[in-house]
Amino acid sequence: MTSWPNVIAESAKRLEAAGVHSPRNDAELLAAHVSGLTRARLLIADDPTEAQVARLRGLIERRADREPLQHLTGSAAFRYGELAVGPGVFVPRFETELLVDWALEHLPQGGTVIDACSGSGAVAYSIATERPDVRVWAVEIDADAFEWLESNLDGTGAVPVHADAVAAGTLAELDGRVDLVTANPPYVPFEIEVAPEVRFDPSGAVYAAEAGLAVIQPLAVRAASWLKPGGWFAFEHDDTHGKAAPEILSVSGFTEVSDHDDLAGRPRFATGRLGLSP
Template identity: 55%
Template sequence: MTTLPQHPPEGTGPVRPSAAVARAARVLAAAGVGSARVEAELLTAYVLGVPRGRLALADDLTTGQVARLDGLIRRRAAREPLQHLTGRAGFRHLELSVGPGVFVPRPETELLAGWGVEQARGRLDPVVVDLCSGSGAIALAVAQELPGARVIAVERSPEALAWLRRNAAERAGAGDRPIEVVEADVTAPDLLAELVGSVDVLLCNPPYVPDDVVVPPEVAGHDPAEAVFGGADGLAVIRPVVTRAAALLRPGGVVGVEHDDTHGAAVPGLLAEDGGFSTVTEHLDLTGRPRYATASRRADGQHAPIGVAWQTDSS
């Protein structure tokens, strides 16, 4: 159990945001939370109802606000995800609703989403598919940034679908082009049969962590296991996704798949070995780790008898 340092005795007055942040940061750091100062600022700003950048100008915390912040800090120190405490997760230019039952989108996935946006940009009425959509982060980012795109988000988990539909409705209400939500298993051999040969950009952030990997407590205790773990080698979902992508993409269409940092050779290898792709490229994240692989559907729409070579790029 986390014990918070005591505030000054009752009656000494409100608490300055800077003092509340310093106190919260000490507790979070002691609990092993990374970026403790940043998270302390975010939680204090959340309780005050102000942007983090305006904390220095915010009013003091009332007694009630201090008690609320204390409760949030205890939960975060117990390694409940920050996004579950605030109910929101930032992703590119969006704020999405998240909570129990859905995978919290990660900053590194913004790289894949950005690559997808750039690939779709300039295509006439592009069709973009987001597999393993979860909260809808990738699909909704594309729809916001490319109003001319038709975006289809695919998810099978009933719990995640509830969050996906909620976020889709919120973004449509904000004026973004509505996306299409499809309840389906991305490993099904007949997935999106009506779109075979017509997809311009296919993106996927699948479950890819090998089953025996120990993950942080925020993940182990709160992210759905089916959205995290991808079988013994982490490739159980990626293999059928690669095969189905070759069928769904039009000639010249592109696919991007996020993967574990141990898959820097394996996933590009699967794309190359399929025979339906060219220009297979492995992309690194901002820390220099392998993060996602991309490829183009062969211009002739056929499968080559042998795989193509692939290269590494940085993102």
């Protein structure tokens, strides 16, 4: 019978050969998932059963095929929570936490928020749970993603809305009453090379026509209608959009326009404030 440290080492070697970015980390997390133990506890745990080894090796092969780790464990860590994810929904990325940081800093007490293109609900979940004083609506058009969204937002107070975020009738009752609109829309240009794991994300949540701006442009217009004067719009974009994203905000009626880098120094999200009435 092999030990957990040995089977983890074997697993990490297989993932490294497959080109996985963090082989040891992923091997340990999958072993913890299979065993039900913490990563630290695995170092001193009893040897795994044959069934556990077989299950782990099966998951390792799927990960070697570059299936996202989060699909294999069924959850994705995001800020202070764990979100249920799997086939049919975009796996939230760490970079998006920076957008949430900014949003929380610009959200007034008791404010109203619309999270457009909400996907798994990562942004809406974080805002609703970290700021229980605010009201949050989360809009998602894709039926499969919406099921994950509903599940993740259950009990948070945030309201899931199955609709097209850029349609004029979506949440029209909130037009002119919203303090903050956030979005992590599809934005990758068709010609951009992406990580192998991205092929497991729904293509409609990733790509947005040749330039990657097919959703961002109409969404800026819709956000301007939702927002009250002085309200803010913040959205994530491709790192090739460092110039185009702020320009879209400027021509859509926003002022105090800025673009923000991620921790790697790449353009990551843009923000703007709807012009105040004279």
